[in-house]
Amino acid sequence: MPILVTYASKHGSTQDIAERIAATLHRHGREVIVQPVHAVENPVAYEAVILGSAIYFGSWLKEATEFVRRHCDELAARPVWLFSSGPLGDTPSVDPKEIAEFQAAIHPRGHRTFVGSLDRHDLSFTERMIVKAVKAPDGDFRDWDDINTWAESIAQALMPAGTPPISTHDTPPAVSHPLQP
Ligand SMILES: Cc1cc2nc3c(=O)[nH]c(=O)nc-3n(C[C@H](O)[C@H](O)[C@H](O)COP(=O)(O)O)c2cc1C
DSSP states (O other): OOEEEEEEOSSSHHHHHHHHHHHHHHHTTOOEEEEEGGGOOOGGGOSEEEEEEEEETTEEOHHHHHHHHHTHHHHHTSOEEEEEEOOOTTOOOOOOTTHHHHHHHHOOSEEEEEOOEEOGGGSOHHHHHHHHHTTOOOEEOOOHHHHHHHHHHHHHHTSOTTOOOOOOOOOOOOOOOTTOO
């Protein structure tokens, strides 16, 4: 069965992270489907699920939170890893407020928060006012080595017992996106 990498992203940077995770798993021989969370009907068709969301105002995006609550039983029955993307620059990372609930409900194998990206030009007027008020730094802070290493640890965890450890990461190939022609 394939692995599902699914995400909720408002401005695209969490989507990029999901696609990188998918590409890394694919490079390690796994069949991977990457889809926005609103396009996933049911996680039951997947061996494992990697689910991530951008953080806004201390929370996951609503569609990702609703996905977990709607598919709580199916997620609890398979290996799941969660990731969040948000903190900018040196801003300390704080777990989104739903993570404790998700840990109790679906027992994910792990949760990671990755540093995010912010381009003022992509934001709505209200968002621009908010990031100005909190002096959030502009820029792409995503740490691709960190993301690759995390994805490789998942690839390793999903391999049969006794498989030799994964040692290096090269530039991963593209993964086909089911929503694209
Ligand atoms: C209005 C606004 C609120 C945000 N609130 C948070 C927050 O509470 N915690 C956090 O870590 N990052 C916060 N961020 C940063 C975003 O999570 C970050 O830019 C992320 O990479 C955006 O992901 P996306 O491009 O997938 O939407 C906020 C950004 C904006 C524009």
